[in-house]
Amino acid sequence: MSGSLPSRTALPPHPDPAFERFARLVRRQLDVPVALVTLVSVDEQVFPGAVGLPEPWQSTRCTPLSHSFCQHVVRSAAPLVISDARTEPLVADNLAIPDLHVIAYAGVPLTGADGVVVGSLCAIDSRPRAWAEDDLAVLTDLAEACSSELQLRQAHQRADEVAAQARQLLAEQEVDRSRFSLALTAGQVGTFDMDLATGELTVDDRLLELSGMDRAGFTGRPEDVYAHVHPDDVTDVMARVEHAVSTGGTYDAEYRIVLGDGFNRWLAARGEVVGAADGAVRRLVGVVHDITPQREPYEQAAQIVDEMAVGFLGMDTDWVITQVNREGERIAGFSREQLVGRTLWEAFPATVGTTFEEQYRRAVATGRPVSFDAYYPEPLDVWVEVRAVPGPAGLAVHFVDITTRALGQLQAERTAARERLLGRITEELVGTLHADEAAQRLSRLVVPAVADWCIVTIADDDQAAGSRRGLRTAASWHSDPAMRDTTAAYAQARLSSLDDDTVLIEAMRSGQPQLIDAGATAQVGGMYPAGPVQELMGALAPEAVAVLSLPGRDGPVGILSLANGAGRGAFTPEDLVTARHIAARSGLVLDNARLFRQQRALAEGFQRSLLTPPAEPDHLQIAVRYVPAGQAAHVGGDWYDAFMQPGGATLLVVGDVVGHDVAAAAAMGQLRSIVRTVGALDHDGPAAVLRQVEQVMQTLQSAILATTVVARLEQTEEEKAAGLTRLRWSNAGHPPPMAVTSDGAVTVLAAERADLLLGVDPAAPRREAQVTLGWGTVVVLYTDGLVERRDCDLDAGTARLRATLAELAGRGLDELCDELLARMLPDAPDDDVALVAVRLHPQDRPRPAEAGPNRIPPNVPPAG
Template identity: 50%
Template sequence: MDDTSGLPREPRVAGPRAAAELLQADRPRARAARRLRLRDASVVLDRLAELAARLVGAPIAQISLLDDVEVVVAGTGLPPGTVGREGPLDATACAVPAAEGAPVVVPDVHAEPRAAELPQVRAGLVGAYLGVPLVDTAGHTVGVLCVAAPTPRPWSDDDLATLRQLAAAAVSELELAALRAEYESDRVRWGLAVDAAGIGTFDWDLHTGELTWDARLIEMFGYAGGDFGGTIDDFNARLHPDDLPRVTDALQASIASCGDYEAEYRVVWPTGDTRWVQARGRTLADENGAATRVLGAAYDTTAERAAGMRVTRVLEAMPAGFYSLDREWRFTHVNAEAERLLGRSRDELLGQELWTAFPAAVNSAFEESYRTAVRTGTPVHFDAHYPAPLDGWYELRAWPSPEGLSVYFLEVTERRRVQDRAERAAQRLALLAQVSAELAGALDAQTATAHLPRLVVPALADWCIVTVVDPDGRPRDVGHWHAVPSSRALVERYAAVRLDAMPATAPLMRALLTGEPVVERSGAVRAVLAEGEAGDLLAALDPESAISLPLRGRDRTLGVMTLYFRRGWTPRDEDLATAQDVADRAGLALDNARLYGQQRALAEGLQRSLLTEPPEPDHAEIAVRYLPAAEAARVGGDWYDAFLQPGGATMLVIGDVVGHDTEAAAAMGQLRALLRGIATYSDAGPGEVLRGLDASMAVLQTRVLATATVARFEQTDDERRRGVTRMRWANAGHLPPLVINPDGSVAELATWRGDLLLGVDPGALREESVVTLDRGATVLLFTDGLIERRDADLDAGMARLREALRELAGRPLRELLDEVLHRLVDGRPEDDVALVAVRLHPQDVPRPSEAGPNRIPDVVPEEPDL
């Protein structure tokens, strides 16, 4: 297995069983993994697994947590029932990267001895594996994100970098989900604590005398069924005789003043049991100030008195902070957790006004929400940030009461941090995915690189300029963008003049020279430029700092991406890491384009070196064209040839060796040379030349297949006087020639019959066909790359070619061939294209000037039979 650099190293563990033993011995790591275990995989994790599979081009992706067992929490391409399944650690490949704490790269599991014991490998389900450990914020390895393929395949550095980014996002999502579960559990416990307080309510209408109690209060006073009559007498009947006068006085005082009512008293049940009740209320008045009703609440304090203030103990034991405020916003109770979260003791806070103790709460979400709850009488629930010295985020629930406001709260700073980190990680992944898509989908890497500033601004910088190095070594600015539309014209002009004004010691030049990032701190950005237009433009743009990131290829720096930051913008470390990742991907794309161009030029040069200029016999004009495939890797065996035989006859050849690689190109050169030698020595006809070539291939053991058409143009003295020429031709499985008659019609050689391909049977007979041509006719021989399409058959391609030839019949020969290539393949054929054509000019007039000079070998007769 390989480490993160892709270079072989000595593995730290011997196999999955040894890795399982190491993992099971690490109890803190197991507890950290167990904390993140979810009952069901989240949608985000499933999408991360799908994104991992799509970005690296693997059919299988899986996210696993490893504590005492492996738990698959998300995945794609897995058998049904895999997600949520538990399995032993010694039966999973994920144990190895988890135990080593480093990525594991296995292009071929069959070549990896440690993989032989795994059931997935023995069953033939996995042929290649790439796994990255999931490390939580405490540094524990809690699981693994992996991708796999059923057959061996290589894994690139980009695949590894992509999986690392996705692993960070997966850990963030797992931690966020665990925090959410913890906080939800806490909220349920708050609700249970409130219910446990056992509060009942009452409403006494002073006009009608009706007294309304809720079920809890009826139960509190020992009434059952319909025993409660709904009058103040029912209330007085249950009061302890010693408490009745005091409670009655408190009620009368509240009614008389339309003020608050508070009392603690004993209730005597019919069974003789005595309960303590604490009651609070308020008398409401009408528009004339007369008392109309008394509203309030009561709760049973018997248990509190017996057990030492039970509610206080509940509040003290709560995992959430709690404090209560009276109607003057003074603290009346503060529990232990609130003391810890607020950084103040209860002795400091009790009796102090909230707005004085915490002045930053004034005119904030805290004040707005608290006053809304008191004004409307409804609970509120919100998140808010309190600045230093607390400097934290809090989740709060506030319940209004007649006494004031009760507040339950939790510090959620960590949850917000994890959530923000997850969101930033998702944004970075989206940006990198978009950059990769732009670079991979563009035909011209420089054009795609020029578009990078629009992708990274404003996500990573205020504005950006991208520079590439031309083949002659000169830097050139190719792309720029500013987040502010009004500043884009300034950036455009600055990019046009800055390189000429930039000294060799400028950060951009240093980044090009060293291949390392160069940072320009505050005030140093403008110092590198002398006075002039470039300096004035940079002063107008007014960046505070900048960083020049090299676009690095495999062995050279191919450009620089310069990010500029406005005043007050301090880039985060993860943003700079993302920017460097973008720059590295752009550099690799430029390097691939460079290597692609070199490969294409080499392949095309090899192909063209095997093809020679045609002769120009008297009154016959020959033109040739060769166009390589758009993909450099598809160099193949297409060839053309034109030469004179010893007797003076003109011979044209078109051929295609089966295959598309350098071996096919080499075989093409060998067959072309053999055919030339046979034809120019023997003066044989087309059929005999092909038969001799087939025999030579068998003797020389040239184990290739090829198609070919050989056409010879002959003319007797009588035919010369009549102005006609015979074309004798033979075909070895190739497309037939097309003839453009002098009247512009295209002749379809309906009587032709193709013989076997070359290389199939050296003893096969080769037949010849003969057609008589008028002077002025044009014959075209071509390979199938001219008419072949992925989305259409050859018949459709032949129809397009015939139509084009009819429209172009009157054009000069070379112009005709160029236009045919433009119309049928638009300069980018899917396969190599070779063309050879001859135009038979009239012999009773001088050779036309467009046919060029008359060029024939010295050994050929001066008056050849054409």
């Protein structure tokens, strides 16, 4: 409910340590620049607790009401929350806005001992702020504790006033003792009087009651009272009494009395040494009153902090630990007695130079809270989530034990990393069907991901699974570049020293991993005879070794040897699981490579058996090439041919049967035989050859589909004398041939459009085109595997071929063919490639040596 302003404030305008502490707590917990404990009267407001006020207000601790927001809290007896004072009509004209930089304000009432609102606990920001519910809840809790302190102070004042009355009565002996007794009773205050000469203690019934004693059990000695003081407080109480006696000054103490029901009662005691200096009549007299109602909220708040599930560590500006709660003790592994009073760096030396120190110093330097996760090593061995909040009094650190969560996350990250490694290994290895290249890739992937160094050993294709015969080192690798040559030398040398006792042979024989957890240098070295192998093993100095077979379909196809040095130590269970997966996948890839080699050798051998050497007429040099596809199943459909007709003309043929397998190779053999048979007779030209080939295929009911080019080199005596040769060709749906002159001019030998491929329509028209060529010209016929790839279309490939031929013009024919294939084809071609090239050498001089011997059929007349 609303009220009026008090006629005077409850305390003078001086800094008070207790209220200063509440102001610091508000500033720290709500992260505001200014926090105040404010008491308001009809004339002014004072700040017994204040942090962050600008000068001169911080020094004077007093302002007129023209600067007071808190007067509204007192009048309304309710909290006042303002996000932006400049737009709030209630305080829009208040001078605190420009003078004290008050923009955002949150104030909660402070009540005195009689329940009347006398001030507020407030948080002030110099910029607009939307106050969170948690902010207001914290401010309310602290205001309750602050009100308790205020009420306690008022009770002390009341007690001091009573004590002053008592001293006055004793000194002047003019006031009746009954009035003093009545005053003490009215104030619910107990009294004590101790004779410092004899140590005899005189107390009234009220003090006995407050101290949990009765008259019958009281002997008149101070020890009777001390026996009921809480064990944690008794030493402090006795020290304060002794200090007052020794200095002749005042006695001031707050302590707990342990009651019979197990509860505690808080008492406040005030006293003073009076009497002659000689000690004859010196006495310590004073009063005691119950402050439990005022202390309970404060103690409850402290208990809440102490029992929080979040660890708390408070430090002053010199990094000295001032507060630790129970959870903080548990996580830190030390009691608060061991921590309080020590600097952070002394109590937690592993903090120095780590993320902890970096983040703590950043918070203090910037004045802003920081949050982070970090690991503290042995002896704590704990992961913590930390929030460090800086303030004028120092740094407050809140931390939570997240070890279980962090370890789970680390395990998940390790699992994900292992899956990424396995995925990369699979991707890398399936990208090649060459065993040695796969082994090289494997060695560089497992080091250093799984081991410090490794050796990959594979078995030859013709050796029985699990046999040590035919083993050879395919790859080795070491994480230390300086040790790679040593690793390679050991990998080669050890094979000559293998016997049935070595872990390699046992891994091959059993198919089970062989593991040496520690001392591997001595154990493995002892399996070899004295000599270079032992010396190399000593230089490598492995601490742990794991040997795994690489399983194939019919048994091991190789061995993966992994080793760690002393720094890395034994393989973890996760390492071994990863190694087993790697071995299984690698074995499958190497087995596939072996099967590919076998199938490719079979198909390629069959393919090459169908291709015969070309004829070599005197004035022509003919070169042929065949490149199988990168995959064994794609071998088989392409062919070339070059032969002479009885009349002396030379036929050049290149073709491609539809399909990529052994069946396509067989079909190619049939079609090639038909073309050779028909073409080996004299005809009018290439088109006639293709027409008769179609007739033969129809008669034989062949289902073959193929593209082909048949070209014929012919010459009259006049053309020969002029150094010219005619090329006539017919194209059945095939890529066009190309002619290259020695100066690099390239002509694409393409008709307006190609005819239909063979095997579709026996009646399809077959047309011819011709061109006259000079001496030195090279004609190239090829299949589509040379120009067509997955990553580019046929037109782009044809343009690339034309440009490459222009660059290679003038080179020897064999060199031109080899370089052309090297530039145009990838390492593993998608399709097989057949190529036939012919160079027209001058006929007015002998056949050049580079063209090789002249080779023509016996029924063909020699040229000239």
